[in-house]
Amino acid sequence: MINVGVVGATGYAGAELVRILTGHPDVNLTILTSRQYAGQPFESIYPAMKGLIGLDCETYELARVCDKADVIFMALPHKLPMTFVPDLLKNGKKVIDLSADFRFSDPDKYESVYQPHTSKELLSQSAYGLSEVFADQIKQAQLIGNPGCYATCILLPLYPLIKEGLLDTSSLIADAKSGASGAGRALSLTTHICEMTESFKAYKVTGHRHKPEMDEILTAAAKTPVDMTFIPHLLPMARGMESTTYASLKKNITSREIRDCLSDYYAGCPFIRLHEHGKAPDTAHVRGTNFCDIGFVLEETRNRIVIMSVIDNLGKGASGQAVHNMNLMLGLDETAGLHAIPYPV
C-alpha cells in the first residue's frame, strides 16, 4: 500500500481524486489539504462521502505532507504548484500536478499565456501526462504535468494521425464543448444554473490557454509548426466533453486505414474505445470513467476527416488520467482504481 495525498482536495478535480483514490486497492489516502476548509472534515464539504472517508482538511505544510505521503497529487490553480513542487521533489516524492505549471517543455510558451515561471528548470524533467501517448516517459518521471481536459480530448485521436503524417496540419480545427465542472467550483455567474439553463455558447474565442499546450505537442509530433484553430463552448451540464475536430487529408486514404492507424496505435490501451466509421460517441457513455471514446467520418468528396472524441472532463480529462499516471509511475496495473462502469442512464 502506498501513501498518497491530495493538495487542494476540495475543488472538483481534487474531490474526484478523493473519490477515485478512496476506492483504489493499492493506496492509502492519508492527507488532504485545503486552504479554505482547513480543520473541517472532508465529508462535511462533500456530504456524498459521508461515512466513506475519515480525513479532515489541513493547511498545506511541507513537512507534514512529506511525512504522510509518498505520492502527491496537486489539484491547485496554476502558479501555486510551481512554488510547492520543487521542495516535494527534493524530499523524494513523486508529484502529479493537475495545473498547467509543468505541462510545457518551452517556458516561453507557458509564459505567453500564464505568468513568469519560477521553476523553469523542472520543465525538462517533467513528463507530459497524456497517459497512452507518453507512457514510457511517465513511467520514468518523478513529476507529471497532467494535461488539460481539452488537450486530452483533442490530442488523443489526433496524435497518431499527425504522427503518421496523414493530416494537413494547417487545416486543423477543433470545435470543443465542455460541461461546467471544467470551470471549477469557484463561484461565477457563468456557472449559475439560471444563466446556463437552455444556454449554449462559445467562449474565449480569441484565445484559450489550452491551445498553446496542444500546439506544442502536435508540433513535436508533426515536426513542423502547428497552429490550430480551437474554439471551446460551454454545455448546459456538469460533466462531459466532446470535440469535433476537422482536418484535410494529405493524401488519399480509406476509412479502414484511418481506423487501423488509430487501433494499432492504441492496441492494448484499456481506456481507448474506437467506434466504427460513421458512429458518433456520446459524453454520457464515458461519464464518471477514464475512457476516451473516439469516432470519425471520412468525407471523401471533400478530402476531409471529421473526428469526434468524448471524455469526462473530470475523469480522463483530469483526475482519472492523474491516477492512471500514478499507476504507470508506480508499476501498478494501469487500470487499478479505474474500473468504474458508466451508468446506463
Added chain:
Amino acid sequence: MINVGVVGATGYAGAELVRILTGHPDVNLTILTSRQYAGQPFESIYPAMKGLIGLDCETYELARVCDKADVIFMALPHKLPMTFVPDLLKNGKKVIDLSADFRFSDPDKYESVYQPHTSKELLSQSAYGLSEVFADQIKQAQLIGNPGCYATCILLPLYPLIKEGLLDTSSLIADAKSGASGAGRALSLTTHICEMTESFKAYKVTGHRHKPEMDEILTAAAKTPVDMTFIPHLLPMARGMESTTYASLKKNITSREIRDCLSDYYAGCPFIRLHEHGKAPDTAHVRGTNFCDIGFVLEETRNRIVIMSVIDNLGKGASGQAVHNMNLMLGLDETAGLHAIPYPV
C-alpha cells in the same frame, strides 16, 4: 463464483443490474434476456458498456435460463413475472423479482391495483425485499419481491418510528418526488426532454400503485390499519428520489429520541446514513449508490415530525437493493458489488 442472469436486461432497472453485477466480485453474469433486442450484443444497446461485457441478449427460455444461472433477477413489467417464476423455483433457482408481482402478502390488495394474480400460492413464500427491515426473512427466502422505489424511500425512515409507536398513523402524508428513470425506458410524452424542461408537477394524484404496498407494510408494523396520503411528483432529472414525509407525534418526544430510534434500528446497516437534526439530505449525494440518506425536523410547537429521505430510484430503489438482497440470500458480504462512491458532482 455464482452464475446469475438478468431477465429483462435492457430496461433501465435491468441495465443497472447489468452494471452492478459486472463489477460484483462474487458472481458471473452469464445470461441476459430481452424480447425486444434478442440477438443483439448488450453493448450495442448500451454503448456505455462497450468493451465491458461480451453477452448478447436472448429470448427468454426456461431451460436455457436454468442451465446458465442459479440466481435470476427479473426486471420485467408486472404480470409477466408471475408466469415465469413458478417454473424457476421448481428448478431450484433463487429469484429476485423487481416487479410488484411478489411484493404483497394479500392477493386482494395486489389485485385491487394490478390484475388477477395467477400464482397466489407463492405470495406466502416470497419475502418483501426491504433489505434492512426484512433481512432475516430475505436470508431464508427463495423468492424476493423487491420493493417499489417510492416504498423503499418512504418506508425506510418510517418503519422504525411506526413500529415503536411514536407516530399517529392517521396523520401520515408522504410528498415524494422522483427522477424520470422511474418511468422506465418505454417511450412516452411524459419523459420527452422538451416536456420536462423547467417542468415540475404532481402525477397520479388520485392513486398510485405503490400506496397499497406501503399501507400493507405499515399496517403490519403498526398493528392497526394504515391508510396514508401519498402524492408522487416528477422531477426534471434522470435519477434520484426524495420523500418529505409528515406525521403527528403520539406523545412528547425529543429529537434525540427520534434519532436514537432510527440509529438503534439501523445500527450496523452500511447503507443507511442518518443526518443530524435539521439537516436535509440531497439526492445528488446518493446517485449511483445503494445509500438511503435520512434527515428530520421535529416541529415541537406543532407536535409534528418532518422526515426527509433520499435514494437513487434505480439504485437503492431498484437494482442496488436487488443485489443487496442477493448478497443476503447467498450469505455474501452484504456490501459486495455495492461499494460505488457517489460522484462529488
Added chain:
Amino acid sequence: MINVGVVGATGYAGAELVRILTGHPDVNLTILTSRQYAGQPFESIYPAMKGLIGLDCETYELARVCDKADVIFMALPHKLPMTFVPDLLKNGKKVIDLSADFRFSDPDKYESVYQPHTSKELLSQSAYGLSEVFADQIKQAQLIGNPGCYATCILLPLYPLIKEGLLDTSSLIADAKSGASGAGRALSLTTHICEMTESFKAYKVTGHRHKPEMDEILTAAAKTPVDMTFIPHLLPMARGMESTTYASLKKNITSREIRDCLSDYYAGCPFIRLHEHGKAPDTAHVRGTNFCDIGFVLEETRNRIVIMSVIDNLGKGASGQAVHNMNLMLGLDETAGLHAIPYPV
C-alpha cells in the same frame, strides 16, 4: 403614458420587471438603478435585451429618481427599501416594493425573522400585494408590499378555503418546491450548476422567512392563530414553483363544493386558472407568465384535501404580480403588459 423606474434593476426580479415593463403599452421605463453596474448599459448586463432598451444603469439618487418616474418598483434585498421608501412617498410617488419590508402588518413579526424595522409607521399604510385577494386595498394604496413567491403560490388557493372555514387550520402543511432563480443572481454554491445537476433537496427546514408572512395572512383570514408547517425544496431548474398543500377538512364537503368555493372567489380573475378535480398543474405551463394554475384532490376516506398550485416564481411570484399591482393602483386594464403566452415547450 406613465413614467416608471426600477430600483435594483439587475437582479433577476429587477430584470424581469424591465422585460415586462419594456413591453407594457401604458408606461415609459425611464430610469434603472444598480449599485453594482452603475454607468453601464442595461443591455450589456443582459445581452438578451440587446437593441430593445436604451437605458444605462445609474446609482440611486432620490431627486433623480423622483424627477424621472412617478411609479417606482423596488427590487432590492430587504432592509434597504425601508430606508428609501419614506422619502419617495413624501414626494408623492407610488411604490411597489418586492422585498419583505412592507409585507407585514405587525412589526414584531417582521423583526422576528428579519431585523429592526426603521419605518414601522408605514406598515399600516402599505397594502399586501396579493393581487386577487387584496385588490381593493391595492387600488387605494401608495405603497405595496409585494408578496414572497412562496406566499403567493401557497396563499392563492388556500385563502378562499380558509376564509370560508372549510379547513382545519392546525393541519396545514405546505410542501413547496422552487426553481433556482428564487435564490437570486448573487453567487452561491447552492446555485452552481454542478451542485444542482441531478439534485433535489429540502432547505431551511427549521424555518423559512416566508412562513410568518403566510401565517399572518391566514390568521387574519381564519380569525384564529395559524401556525402552518412549511418545507421548501430546491428544484434543479431556473424558473417555476409548485406547492402541494395538505389540510384536513372541518366538515364533509364534496369536490364540487371545493371547486365552487375557489371558482366563485376568483370569478373574473384572468390570471387564476382552475383545473378540474384530480388534475395536477405543471410549472412549465405558467413559465414566463402571471398565471397561477390550481388543482386539487379530495381524499374522502382520509377527510383530507390536497391542493397543488404552480406559478413562475419570477412572474406571478415577483415581477408579474408587481406589474399587476401597478395596473390596479393606476386604474389600468389589469392585464396590461401581462399577455405573455407560455411556450408550448
Added chain:
Amino acid sequence: MINVGVVGATGYAGAELVRILTGHPDVNLTILTSRQYAGQPFESIYPAMKGLIGLDCETYELARVCDKADVIFMALPHKLPMTFVPDLLKNGKKVIDLSADFRFSDPDKYESVYQPHTSKELLSQSAYGLSEVFADQIKQAQLIGNPGCYATCILLPLYPLIKEGLLDTSSLIADAKSGASGAGRALSLTTHICEMTESFKAYKVTGHRHKPEMDEILTAAAKTPVDMTFIPHLLPMARGMESTTYASLKKNITSREIRDCLSDYYAGCPFIRLHEHGKAPDTAHVRGTNFCDIGFVLEETRNRIVIMSVIDNLGKGASGQAVHNMNLMLGLDETAGLHAIPYPV
C-alpha cells in the same frame, strides 16, 4: 384582420405557430388541424394555452380549410404538404410550408435526400423563406418553402460573406448544435430525458438532409458549386441552436470589413443582432424570439474566420420565421406579432 389556419397544429412547430398567431394583432386564428387529436380542444393538448384559445383540432379537409382561412401554415412532416398545397393554391390561398417540400429549386436535389416529388411544377413558383435574404421574392410569392432550422442559423451570417466573394467556398465547415425540440414531438429514445441527461453527441454525421438545402443556396450565391462540411450535434436542452462556422478567407481583410459586410447587408433588419468582434452569442438570449444573434472572430495568423450564430430553432428556425414571412407576404409591419422579449433567465 386576416383569417389564418395551421395545418398540423399539435407538433412543436405547429404549437409555436399557434402561440405566436394568438398574440398577433393583425390576424384571426380560425382553424387548427391535427390528425392525431381531431375533435379535442387545443388547450387540452397544450394546457399552457388553457383559457387562451377556444379552437378544437379538426381533421384536414380542403373545403373547410379554404372556407376558414386565407393564409395557411403547413406544419406537417415533408411529403404530406406536396399533396395538399396544389389545391390550396388553386383556391387562391397563400401557403407557408414549414417542411422541406418547397425549399428546393432543383427537384433532383430534393429527391436525392427525400423521396419522389409529386408537385415539381410548384418549385419554380415557391420562394425560399429566408426572410432577410429573399424578402423581395417572398413579398411576391403565394407559396413559401420555409427554411430548415440549421439552414437558417448557418446561412444568415454566411450568405452576405459568400455573396461578396470573401470566403474560400471549399473550406466551409459548419459545426452546429441543436436543442431537442428540433427532433419534434414524435417519441424516440433520442429525446428521452434519461438518454439526454449529461449527454452531448454528434448525429447524422455521414449526411443530414439540411446540407443539400444549404449547398443549393450557397452555390447560387457563390456562382460556383459549394459542398460544405456540416456536422449537427444534439444539445441536452429543449430550445436553442448554435452554429460555429469556419472558413478560409480568399484575401486579406480586416475584422472591420467583415463587420461592415454583415451590417450593411442587414441594415434595417430588426431581427439580426450583430455582436462586436470576438464576442460570442448565447442561445439563451434569443430563446422564444425571432432573433438571430451573430458574432465572429478573425484569425489573422491562420487566415480564417470563425462565425458564431444563434437562433431559437422553433422561433427564427421555424415558426417565428414563418410568421415573419407571412407579414412580408401581406405587407404588414414585418415585426407584427414578433415582439417577444427574451427572458432575462
